[in-house]
Amino acid sequence: xxxxxxxxxxxxxxxxxxxxxxxxxxxxxxxxxxxxxxxxxxxxxxxxxxxxxxxxxxxxxxxxxxxxxx
Amino acid sequence: xxxxxxxxxxxxxxxxxxxxxxxxxxxxxxxxxxxxxxxxxxxxxxxxxxxxxxxxxxxxxxxxxxxxxxxxxxxxxxxxxxxxxxxxxxxxxxxxxxxxxxxxxxxxxxxxxxxxxxxxxxxxxxxxxxxxxxxxxxxxxxxxxxxxxxxxxxxxxxxxxxxxxxxxxxxxxxxxxxxxxxxxxxxxxxxxxxxxx
Numbered sequence: 001x002x003x004x005x006x007x008x009x010x011x012x013x014x015x016x017x018x019x020x021x022x023x024x025x026x027x028x029x030x031x032x033x034x035x036x037x038x039x040x041x042x043x044x045x046x047x048x049x050x051x052x053x054x055x056x057x058x059x060x061x062x063x064x065x066x067x068x069x070x
Numbered sequence: 071x072x073x074x075x076x077x078x079x080x081x082x083x084x085x086x087x088x089x090x091x092x093x094x095x096x097x098x099x100x101x102x103x104x105x106x107x108x109x110x111x112x113x114x115x116x117x118x119x120x121x122x123x124x125x126x127x128x129x130x131x132x133x134x135x136x137x138x139x140x141x142x143x144x145x146x147x148x149x150x151x152x153x154x155x156x157x158x159x160x161x162x163x164x165x166x167x168x169x170x171x172x173x174x175x176x177x178x179x180x181x182x183x184x185x186x187x188x189x190x191x192x193x194x195x196x197x198x199x200x201x202x203x204x205x206x207x208x209x210x211x212x213x214x215x216x217x218x219x220x221x222x223x224x225x226x227x228x229x230x231x232x233x234x235x236x237x238x239x240x241x242x243x244x245x246x247x248x249x250x251x252x253x254x255x256x257x258x259x260x261x262x263x264x265x266x267x
Contacts, residue, residue, distance in 0.1 A: 026203050
């Protein structure tokens with residue numbers, strides 16, 4: 001799944017560690033989510049949304065293929 | 071980022087050494103070069119290699135930003151259990167010659183190493199319960215599945231080889247170190263397989 005975490009972090013000048021601390025997860029986990037290696041669960045996705053004060057769909061984006069199928 | 075990952079300490083090296091020793095001890099025992107309880111004692115001593123392996127693993131986790139509080143607790147518990155396992159095996163191996171064969175104390179001796187083995191399983195179960203970082207938990211579950219698959223494939227394979235008389239019989243307690251090896255392997259395997267969706 002695509003996401004805008006890197007951009008959103010950059011806007012706030014947060015490092016991966018800064019975001020990890022806010023989410024109470026490891027830096028590796030932030031990296032895995034950010035690079036699309038791991039899709040977070042709904043509770044974690046909501047937590048990420050809360051941290052950025054955005055809606056989930058403003059952070060996580062549907063894959064292009066899935067969008068086309070709609 | 072990738073540079074830091076590549077320069078990390080080598081828990082895999084210790085794991086490899088542990089496996090190689092295990093193979094050598096088993097080969098020497100199977101060929102009759104070593105007689106019980108010597109392989110038993112060597113096997114227990116080999117377990118001491120798990121200590122630098124866990125330490126290197128811990129350092130690698132710290133450096134790659136994968137360390138969590140639950141993981142620190144797990145490492146400590148697993149280390150204690152491994153040391154106890156080695157100690158009880160060593161003790162039991164040494165005492166087998168002293169105690170008469172039919173003695174009920176033999177039961178105690180045989181059961182003693184089982185307790186720290188349960189301790190290791192308990193440490194993992196507790197880790198999975200205490201870990202609040204879902205990605206790290208996912209990685210640990212995946213690693214234990216790798217360990218399980220490793221044991222099943224190896225055990226089934228050896229079983230058939232034994233059935234057809236191609237290899238000699240070996241003691242069944244090899245399953246635990248084999249599983250631990252698979253677990254370590256699963257932990258070291260990086261996140262390539264992470265594309266779940």
